[in-house]
Structure formats: C-alpha cells, structure tokens
Amino acid sequence: MAVYTQVSADALAxxxxxxxxxxxxxxxxxxxxxxxxxxxxxxxxxxxxLTLYEHRVDLxxxxxxxxxxxxxxxxxxxxxxxxxxxxxxxxxxxxxRPACLIEFLRGVSVNEPTPAECRAAGEALGAMHVAxxxxxGHRINDLALPGWHDLAxxxxxxxxxxxxxxxxxxxxxxxxxxxxxxxxxxxxAIHADLFPDNLMFTAGKVSALIDxxxxxxxxxxxxxxxxxxxxxxxxxxxxxxxxxxxxLVAGYRAAHVLTDAELAALPVLCRGAALRFLxxxxxxxxxxxxxxxVTRKDPLAFARRLDWYHSATADTLTGA
Amino acid sequence: MAVYTQVSADALAxxxxxxxxxxxxxxxxxxxxxxxxxxxxxxxxxxxxLTLYEHRVDLxxxxxxxxxxxxxxxxxxxxxxxxxxxxxxxxxxxxxRPACLIEFLRGVSVNEPTPAECRAAGEALGAMHVAxxxxxGHRINDLALPGWHDLAxxxxxxxxxxxxxxxxxxxxxxxxxxxxxxxxxxxxAIHADLFPDNLMFTAGKVSALIDxxxxxxxxxxxxxxxxxxxxxxxxxxxxxxxxxxxxLVAGYRAAHVLTDAELAALPVLCRGAALRFLxxxxxxxxxxxxxxxVTRKDPLAFARRLDWYHSATADTLTGA
Numbered sequence: 001m002a003v004y005t006q007v008s009a010d011a012l013a014x015x016x017x018x019x020x021x022x023x024x025x026x027x028x029x030x031x032x033x034x035x036x037x038x039x040x041x042x043x044x045x046x047x048x049x050l051t052l053y054e055h056r057v058d059l060x061x062x063x064x065x066x067x068x069x070x071x072x073x074x075x076x077x078x079x080x081x082x083x084x085x086x087x088x089x090x091x092x093x094x095x096x097r098p099a100c101l102i103e104f105l106r107g108v109s110v111n112e113p114t115p116a117e118c119r120a121a122g123e124a125l126g127a128m129h130v131a132x133x134x135x136x137g138h139r140i141n142d143l144a145l146p147g148w149h150d151l152a153x154x155x156x157x158x159x160x161x162x163x164x165x166x167x168x169x170x171x172x173x174x175x176x177x178x179x180x181x182x183x184x185x186x187x188x189a190i191h192a193d194l195f196p197d198n199l200m201f202t203a204g205k206v207s208a209l210i211d212x213x214x215x216x217x218x219x220x221x222x223x224x225x226x227x228x229x230x231x232x233x234x235x236x237x238x239x240x241x242x243x244x245x246x247x248l249v250a251g252y253r254a255a256h257v258l259t260d261a262e263l264a265a266l267p268v269l270c271r272g273a274a275l276r277f278l279x280x281x282x283x284x285x286x287x288x289x290x291x292x293x294v295t296r297k298d299p300l301a302f303a304r305r306l307d308w309y310h311s312a313t314a315d316t317l318t319g320a
Numbered sequence: 321m322a323v324y325t326q327v328s329a330d331a332l333a334x335x336x337x338x339x340x341x342x343x344x345x346x347x348x349x350x351x352x353x354x355x356x357x358x359x360x361x362x363x364x365x366x367x368x369x370l371t372l373y374e375h376r377v378d379l380x381x382x383x384x385x386x387x388x389x390x391x392x393x394x395x396x397x398x399x400x401x402x403x404x405x406x407x408x409x410x411x412x413x414x415x416x417r418p419a420c421l422i423e424f425l426r427g428v429s430v431n432e433p434t435p436a437e438c439r440a441a442g443e444a445l446g447a448m449h450v451a452x453x454x455x456x457g458h459r460i461n462d463l464a465l466p467g468w469h470d471l472a473x474x475x476x477x478x479x480x481x482x483x484x485x486x487x488x489x490x491x492x493x494x495x496x497x498x499x500x501x502x503x504x505x506x507x508x509a510i511h512a513d514l515f516p517d518n519l520m521f522t523a524g525k526v527s528a529l530i531d532x533x534x535x536x537x538x539x540x541x542x543x544x545x546x547x548x549x550x551x552x553x554x555x556x557x558x559x560x561x562x563x564x565x566x567x568l569v570a571g572y573r574a575a576h577v578l579t580d581a582e583l584a585a586l587p588v589l590c591r592g593a594a595l596r597f598l599x600x601x602x603x604x605x606x607x608x609x610x611x612x613x614v615t616r617k618d619p620l621a622f623a624r625r626l627d628w629y630h631s632a633t634a635d636t637l638t639g640a
Contacts, residue, residue, distance in 0.1 A: 009430045
C-alpha cells in the first residue's frame with residue numbers, strides 16, 4: 001500500500017487544467033491499493049480521487065473497468081464515477097502513467113463485519129448484479145480456472161518456499177475443481193474481489209463499492225462465493241461465522257434471485273474462490289521482491305477456509 | 321511513505337469516542353511521512369489528521385513536539401493544532417501506538433518553487449521565529465554536530481557500500497565544521513526540516529507548516545540554512561537558483577531580523593545543513609532493510625550542494 005508514481009504540483013496543475021474543476025487546494029497520496037497509485041485531490045470545486053495505473057494493469061483493459069464503473073454510477077449505485085475532461089475523455093496520461101480522476105465517495109470499511117453489515121453488503125452485491133444485467137462490456141477473467149492452473153504451476157516450481165503441504169493441497173484442489181466446476185450457470189460482469197476493504201459504509205449504510213480492477217465476465221454466483229470467503233471468516237480463516245453467512249445470502253436474495261442451481265453449486269464455487277485467493281497470496285508470497293512496498297499476506301488464511309469448505313453444504317454455507 | 325500501523329474501524333470508533341467530534345465518515349491512510357503513520361479522518365463534525373507515532377520516535381519527546389505545534393497555532397500561525405480529548409489530553413494511545421488527532425490544514429506542496437513561493441516560505445520561517453521567541457520548551461538537537469559525528473562513524477564502517485569518495489568527503493567536512501562551527505549566535509526552537517514537502521500553499525499563500533518532528537533548540541539562523549539547501553537547488557543538487565535564494569532571504573528578513581553575524585555565518589551553517597541531509601541519506605542508504613517501505617533517496621544530491629557551498633560567500637548565498 002503506497003504511492004508508486006510521484007505527481008508534482010506542476011504536473012497536477014496541468015492535469016487539472018484539462019477539466020473545469022478549478023485548482024488544487026489539497027493533494028495527498030493515499031496508502032490504498034496494491035496495483036495503483038491513488039491520491040486525494042481537493043480543488044476549489046470539490047473532492048476527487050486520482051488513480052494512476054501502474055505496470056501490473058493492462059492499459060487495454062482500462063476502458064472496460066471505467067465503462068463498468070460509469071454504467072453502475074449511471075444506474076444510481078454508490079460506485080465512484082470516472083470523470084471526463086472537457087473533451088469527454090476519462091482515461092488520461094499523467095506523470096507517464098495512464099490516469100483517471102474519479103468521484104470521491106465517503107465511507108469507512110469495516111474489519112469485523114456485523115451480520116447487519118453482511119446483509120447490507122449482500123444486498124449491495126445483488127443490486128449491482130441487477131444493474132449489470134444490461135452491461136455490454138466483456139472481459140475474460142484471467143483469475144478463473146485456466147489462470148489458477150498457471151498460478152499453481154508457478155507456485156509448484158518453488159513449492160519449497162511455501163508452507164509445507166500447501167503445493168499438494170493446491171494440486172488436489174485444482175484436480176477436484178477441474179472435474180466439478182459448475183457448467184451452465186448464468187454469467188455476468190462480476191466484481192470478483194468484493195472484500196470488506198472494497199465496500200464502505202456511512203452510518204450503517206453502504207456508501208461505496210470500489211476497486212473494480214479485477215472485474216470480469218464470469219459465473220454470476222461466483223461473486224457471492226468470493227464474498228462468502230471474504231466476509232464470513234476471521235481474517236486468519238480459523239473461525240467461520242454462520243450468522244454473517246446467513247445475513248450475506250439473505251441480503252443478496254433480497255435484491256437478486258439466487259436460483260436452486262446456483263445455491264447447489266455454491267459449495268464448489270466457494271472452494272474456487274478460496275483457492276483463487278490462496279493462489280494469488282501464495283504467488284505473491286514467493287514473488288514479493290526484496291525492497292517491495294507491499295506487505296505479504298499469509299496464504300494459509302485461505303488454506304484454512306478451503307479446508308472448511310471441504311465439509312460444507314449449501315445449508316452450512318448459508319448459515320442454516 | 322506508507323502506513324505502518326493499521327487501525328480497524330472498531331478501534332477508530334473507540335478512539336473518536338474520547339472526543340466530541342462525531343463519528344467517522346471517511347478514513348484513509350495517507351502516504352506521507354517516513355517516521356509515522358498518518359490517516360485522513362473525516363467525521364460528522366469536520367476533517368482531521370490522525371498520526372500514529374512509530375518506533376523511530378521517542379515517546380518522551382512527543383510532548384515537546386505537540387506543545388510546540390500548539391504554541392504556534394495559538395499565535396495564529398498556519399500550524400496544525402493537536403486536538404485534545406474531553407479531558408484535555410492531546411497524546412493518546414491507539415492500536416498500541418502513541419497517537420494524536422491533529423487539525424486538518426489544506427494546501428499543496430510545491431516541487432519547483434518560484435521566487436515568489438520562496439519569498440513567502442522565507443517570510444513564514446521568519447514569522448515562526450518571531451512566534452517562538454517566548455516558547456519555553458527545550459530539546460537537544462540530536463542531528464547537530466555530535467550527532468553528525470555518530471552518523472559519520474556509522475557510515476565510515478560501511479563506506480564501501482556508499483558512492484566512491486563520499487566517506488572521505490564526509491570526514492573532511494566534519495573536520496572543517498568542528499573547527500569553524502559558529503559560536504555565540506542566537507538560539508531558538510527551530511523547525512530544522514522545512515523542505516518544500518513540509519510547507520503547503522493555497523492560492524499562492526502559505527497555508528500550512530507541517531512535520532515538526534525534527535524540531536529542537538539550536539542556532540536560529542541554521543533553520544534558514546536548512547531552507548537554503550532545501551529550496552534553492554534542483555532536487556539532484558546540480559543547479560543552484562540564485563533568484564530563489566534572494567527571495568528566500570528577503571522574505572525571511574521582511575519578517576525577522578537577520579544580524580550581520582548570522583549573515584556572515586550563513587556559508588558555514590549551509591555547509592552544516594547540507595552535511596546533515598547528506599549524512600541521514602547516506603545512513604539510510606546503507607541501512608534500508610530488504611522489504612522496507614521507504615524509498616531510498618540519493619545522498620549525492622547533498623554531496624553536490626556541499627561542493628557548491630565550498631565556494632559560496634554570504635553574497636552568492638543570498639543571490640546577490
């Protein structure tokens with residue numbers, strides 16, 4: 001969590017001159033996001049976020065993310081709207097990086113969500129899926145099964161740097177998911193990373209959904225599975241909270257249908273979601289270079305969730 | 321530049337309950353400061369900074385820094401005021417660290433100051449020295465001559481990790497300063513680190529002086545020498561801008577007297593200031609651990625300034 005690209009006062013002034021938003025009165029780097037540099041910018045007109053996209057982000061994919069955010073903001077969802085310059089262009093260049101000025105939304109992320117917050121979060125996901133039904137954009141999810149195989153291969157080559165048994169657990173799980181990944185479920189644009197960090201509350205209500213840079217086209221119910229693994233356990237994965245899960249799923253169902261087929265597939269989808277975060281954490285664990293600005297997160301937190309899901313049913317998953 | 325200590329939403333809510341400032345509506349880590357963790361906090365009452373003091377800061381010295389900031393804010397200077405809780409206490413504990421909620425001041429730092437900005441900055445330093453004339457606090461400057469010797473010894477032991485010739489340059493300079501450091505000049509509480517990053521502007525006027533955590537009792541004119549080395553060169557130290565220096569000194573003199581003795585000592589004081597930043601950069605260069613969150617800054621940028629000061633006179637220093 002850091003600012004990778006420095007923006008000088010002069011560069012900022014030139015950048016803001018492309019818009020009709022006045023001049024900068026406050027400018028602070030935000031310690032948020034591991035892929036991009038983010039700044040808080042206050043001008044004489046209002047408050048904004050400025051995101052500079054770093055090398056991990058594919059420039060060709062930025063229009064997808066920005067159009068998705070714009071689509072959701074247009075539908076009235078609490079999603080930060082990408083702002084456009086005088087010529088109507090959202091994606092800019094600044095300090096040698098692609099950049100976008102984005103609406104500032106208030107809110108505070110929760111760390112230990114209450115059932116009421118889980119319900120509100122599930123409802124926000126459902127409302128987002130409703131709003132995405134007519135979204136035309138398409139992006140292949142590079143963190144779906146084929147991508148998991150690539151990550152697993154990369155980790156297997158350096159398995160000795162991982163906690164003991166982890167490489168075997170990954171290989172076994174991938175074999176299971178290859179054989180059992182659900183087919184025929186509805187697909188949609190999904191957020192794919194709606195962890196508590198990416199959902200903000202003000203006065204108990206959802207005030208912002210943020211960080212759409214993993215969004216892609218995939219099985220719609222997989223988005224709920226990601227939230228299940230993200231919201232319903234202690235952060236170390238050692239404790240499952242059924243009352244959070246019940247509230248999350250009930251909230252989702254209050255806003256969007258969850259079909260019998262989706263419900264039946266949820267245990268497998270949750271195993272996939274837990275494996276996805278296990279894999280990216282394991283990969284980052286062995287690839288975080290000396291001197292990196294990013295703090296490594298423990299992959300075992302998701303290995304424990306994966307173990308729990310092995311004996312889960314649709315009933316235990318939904319807190320019944 | 322990063323947030324070292326994470327503060328959960330629950331810990332923040334408990335912290336804010338010690339004050340009468342309402343509840344948090346926005347909470348963002350700020351990528352600013354290398355010694356402390358800083359957050360932007362917006363509550364239902366207003367906007368604040370939250371600083372958590374990390375291990376590099378001596379807990380016993382925090383009351384000095386906070387009383388200095390309060391003294392300056394009381395005098396009407398644009399210095400962020402430490403806020404006190406319902407019991408009148410500024411210094412708190414949060415997430416296991418000493419912490420303080422501080423007034424939010426707007427502003428944008430400049431990277432390449434214009435002469436007009438240098439003049440305003442010099443004037444702000446002079447006004448600060450006027451306001452500090454009756455400040456009773458005292459703190460030994462651990463980054464004065466004895467401290468420079470300690471840093472030089474630490475660097476000399478690993479001189480092979482530094483650019484060639486740097487250890488020799490440091491030793492020669494220290495010998496010169498030992499023999500020539502001015503005596504008898506007026507002392508005062510000084511900021512001691514008033515780089516452009518630590519001074520913010522709004523609409524061309526100084527809106528904030530920040531980061532008082534190197535403040536100490538020392539030769540008052542040394543504060544102007546620090547600003548000279550910080551504001552009057554290109555960041556790599558290769559180019560000197562006499563028009564900035566002329567404006568800086570004229571601004572200072574518009575707000576505070578600069579005696580003939582101080583002016584005569586300025587070349588030596590500037591050599592000391594350049595050496596001080598050369599030494600801390602050289603020390604950080606060889607001691608930045610693998611995985612550190614801090615970007616190393618090039619010590620040669622101050623070695624070049626030091627070279628320039630060798631042939632400087634009071635006239636060239638003041639842009640004449």
